[in-house]
Amino acid sequence: MSETMPQQGQEQQPGHEHEMHPEPDYMPRFPGAGRLKGKVALISGGDSGIGRAVAVGMAREGADIAIVYLNEHEDAEKTVKLVENEGRRAIRIAGDIGSEAFCGEAVEKVIAEFGKLDILINNAAEQHVVKEPLEISQEQLERTFRTNVFGYFFLTKMALRQMKEGAAIVNTTSITAYKGNKMLIDYASTRGAIVAFTRSLSQALGDRKIRVNAVAPGPIWTPLIPASFEPEHVAKHGASAPMQRPGQPNEVASCHVFLASEEASYMTGQVLHPNGGTVVNS
Numbered sequence: 345m346s347e348t349m350p351q352q353g354q355e356q357q358p359g360h361e362h363e364m365h366p367e368p369d370y371m372p373r374f375p376g377a378g379r380l381k382g383k384v385a386l387i388s389g390g391d392s393g394i395g396r397a398v399a400v401g402m403a404r405e406g407a408d409i410a411i412v413y414l415n416e417h418e419d420a421e422k423t424v425k426l427v428e429n430e431g432r433r434a435i436r437i438a439g440d441i442g443s444e445a446f447c448g449e450a451v452e453k454v455i456a457e458f459g460k461l462d463i464l465i466n467n468a469a470e471q472h473v474v475k476e477p478l479e480i481s482q483e484q485l486e487r488t489f490r491t492n493v494f495g496y497f498f499l500t501k502m503a504l505r506q507m508k509e510g511a512a513i514v515n516t517t518s519i520t521a522y523k524g525n526k527m528l529i530d531y532a533s534t535r536g537a538i539v540a541f542t543r544s545l546s547q548a549l550g551d552r553k554i555r556v557n558a559v560a561p562g563p564i565w566t567p568l569i570p571a572s573f574e575p576e577h578v579a580k581h582g583a584s585a586p587m588q589r590p591g592q593p594n595e596v597a598s599c600h601v602f603l604a605s606e607e608a609s610y611m612t613g614q615v616l617h618p619n620g621g622t623v624v625n626s
Contacts, residue, residue: 348582348589349565351575357470359567361392361419368565369592370397370426372404379605381406384458386451388412388441388499389468391420393566394516397597398465399423403430405601407463410435410454412499414468419567433458441468441495442487444502451502461506463604466496466538467516471531471572485530492534496541507554512604515542515558517615522560522624535560539615546613555612557603562619565590586621 354363361368385402389395390411396419399409409427413420413436420436427434435457439446454461469492474480496515503513520532521539539558546556563569563582569590570578582590599616602608617624 346583347579349579351579352570353573353575353578354567354571357472357568357571358389358414358416358468359392359569359571360416361396361567362422364567364570368393369594370400370597371594372401372598373594376404376406379405379601379607380463383407383462384410384454384460385463385465385604386410386412386454386461386499386503387465387467388495390465391416391423391436393568394561394564394593394596395465395467396423396426397593398467398600399434400426400430401594401597401601402463402604403427403432403434405605406432408433408458410437410450410457412437412439412441412450412468414438414440441499442490444498447495447498447502450499451506455506461503462511464500464503464507464513465516465600465604466499466513468495469516469531469534469568471528471568473527473572474529475527477529480530488530489534492531493537493541496538500545504554509553511554513545513554513556514600514603515556516600517542517558517560519560519562519617519619519622519624523622542615543613550612555608557608557611557613558615559596559599559603560615560617560619560624561591561596562617562622563590564596565592582620585619589620591618591620
């Protein structure tokens with residue numbers, strides 16, 4: 345396979361966008377149409393990658409934004425400025441979504457700042473490459489599920505205390521939920537759990553008229569890639585996709601924006617697949 349990106353790596357999860365080269369493409373491609381005018385969105389993992397692109401895309405459509413992130417302060421500050429450049433308000437909240445208490449505090453800060461919560465984007469995730477299944481430690485398994493599954497449950501639980509009829513929840517899952525990945529067994533398992541979470545929650549919230557959908561990206565150029573794989577692997581990221589390249593965050597974020605808007609008013613329990621052409625059984 346030919347190289348699609350320069351070789352590079354990072355030592356920490358979930359990675360820093362300002363260290364990547366080239367920088368991911370996070371800006372929306374088209375002018376806004378007011379699809380989210382007056383809305384307030386809370387985005388986990390909103391400092392970089394897909395989360396940043398969602399933040400900017402929703403701001404362009406008229407939403408005020410709160411981003412939750414672990415400790416990537418420089419990236420988070422840039423995302424706040426990008427949202428403000430779109431003429432919207434933004435706040436950043438640092439902490440671990442694997443803590444139910446923190447998730448409660450984050451939602452409280454959103455309500456204190458904006459007075460309401462209309463959109464929840466569950467997006468933060470971590471992954472760890474392991475070549476041998478027996479090498480997956482209990483600590484890694486618990487950590488991956490705590491961020492990727494428990495974090496979604498906790499943040500959703502706290503958000504639902506504030507969300508009203510017409511609200512929307514969009515969960516980021518992954519193509520690995522459908523295809524699997526031999527080096528990301530625990531990560532892929534969490535993404536499969538989020539598909540089931542999305543479908544079940546959509547049924548549970550139907551009477552409240554709160555829609556729940558998901559987005560399952562393929563290989564996307566985000567900080568998680570150089571933070572997870574060896575430089576040689578990073579250089580070929582996305583080459584195996586039918587389109588023979590990695591996707592950019594703004595090619596995924598448009599799905600989140602659509603699903604959160606009234607354009608998707610007849611969609612709930614569904615998964616969109618911006619994955620570069622791989623056909624999956626959804």
